Amino acid sequence: MLPGPALIPLETLPSWPAVNDPTVLEMLTLTLFIPLGITLVVAALILGPGWAARD
Numbered sequence: 001m002l003p004g005p006a007l008i009p010l011e012t013l014p015s016w017p018a019v020n021d022p023t024v025l026e027m028l029t030l031t032l033f034i035p036l037g038i039t040l041v042v043a044a045l046i047l048g049p050g051w052a053a054r055d
Contacts, residue, residue, distance in 0.1 A: 012018055
């Protein structure tokens with residue numbers, strides 16, 4: 001059986017433009033900041049009415 005990274009092609013297809021390696025900030029944005037932002041918005045929409053009703 002092939003290991004996991006061997007399943008991901010690391011070469012650009014012929015006649016396609018070359019792709020730059022992502023920076024650390026780009027990787028953090030995709031894996032951390034966007035999901036965290038979506039989670040905060042959904043949590044605010046769900047929990048917000050309960051917080052407002054307490055006052």
